Amino acid sequence: MKHDFGYFIREGVGNLFSHGFMSFAAIGITVACLLIMGTFSLVAYNAEMLLRTLESEYEILAFVDDSFDEEQTKKVGEDIAKLPNVKNVVFITREEAMEAFENRSLDDYMRRNILPEMFRDRYAVYVSDLNQVRRTASNIENVKGVGKGNVRVDEDIAGGFIMVRNVAGAVSIALVAILLVVSVFIISNTIRLTTFDRRDEIAIMKMVGATNAFIRWPFVYEGFLLGFLSASIAFGLQWLVYVTVVKSIASADTLQFLRAVPFADIWKPVALSFGGAGIVIGVGGSLTAIRKFLQV
């Protein structure tokens, strides 16, 4: 028997409107769930992106013992490079360090009064995981030629973001799990209501010899439509919310350093995730609703 798409879709839409209010409520709740999931995921994503930028710029400075000669200093660099979590090691001579400092400080007085002796040869160490900066730093301290107190770490810059990323990441995973279940449950109940309304028709369809698949399809389309409508609305709202938040961050003086990913760069995966989640919720909901109904 061929798939009578037109018929199933008409029946599905009919089901949707036969419970206008319930469908409306189910869509509303599903939209809210999708928006919450989307917002947390986008926060987590942006925190991750910021962290990556930070990670690539973040350096630990390891100052080399003044008494070391060139050969020994080189050995120190090699030792550091061998440590876990160390991505890259760059050697900076005291002269270079001084020059860089001079370029950064605009104060003439300071510029005239610094001496090369105040600077030491150093290694700038780049790490691959900011989470482990503390441990990496103490490993570097143990390297011969560096020693306690000769490593500088800016832990606090990263700390805040790591927290945001980890919390938002964990929360969004938990939320996705919980809210998916909630939405499936809501949609399933809406569809169960239509199956209940239509129990006479279902009984007649079975009596005259309709296949289970035939009986199922209108409800699957109903769920699909509920999910898809929810996803479309949620996507539109998410877009609006995101753009508004990004704009207000950009115009807030204290938050300038937060560079959010523009929506234009991520709309495709966002749309795909919303659409996918919407369809999974809708079809999942309808299948759970009609599973029991089709025995016998």
Add this chain to the structure above:
Amino acid sequence: MIRLKDVEKEYDNGTYALRGISLTIEDGEFVFLVGPSGSGKSTLIKLLTGEILPSSGRVIVNGFSLTKISDRQIPLLRRSIGVIFQDFRLIGKKTVYENLSFAMRAVGSSPRTIRTRIPYVLKLVGLEEKADQYPHELSGGEQQRVAIARALVNNPMTIIADEPTGNLDPARSLEIMRLLNRINELGTTVVIVTHERDLVNRFRKRVVLLENGLITGDGIGYDAK
């Protein structure tokens, strides 16, 4: 063809509804199934439509063996049977025409087949004028004729009716029986469960008597047993 061999049915609660029944109904036969309340008539009908399974014995209906039928084959079995109930079971918010097209759609008939078949069946049951009425706008007899039209519309080999006249006055009941008789004359096997002795005696047809889960009579006319 319907063939039952040593069929027993024990419900989950321990009720023995059928206690070893053997019965053969050939294609094209017209059979009344009679018996007191609780004798197992509806149980027998439900076995034939695959709604329940026998506890033991063999049931074969239109080539399908009900003891080893797969879920996928049940719809095919049901397409070979048209079922009629005492309470009509029409869809109230669909017109007569829509009730019939619904039953045809459900088995995948094409719109063209539906358009040509429904007027034919409505004419057969004498309701061509009522196609666009809703069930509540019809008399009981007319509603039952719609139900008969629906049972016929997918061109089944067998019509099975469980007390089709139970809700109708004697004149309407006779009309319905005459209609079912005519359908039988057109080649469909007809099995009718009924309580109405007078009605049965007006037709000189095969009567199977069921009592307490056993067949206690089988012959022409109610009193032939």
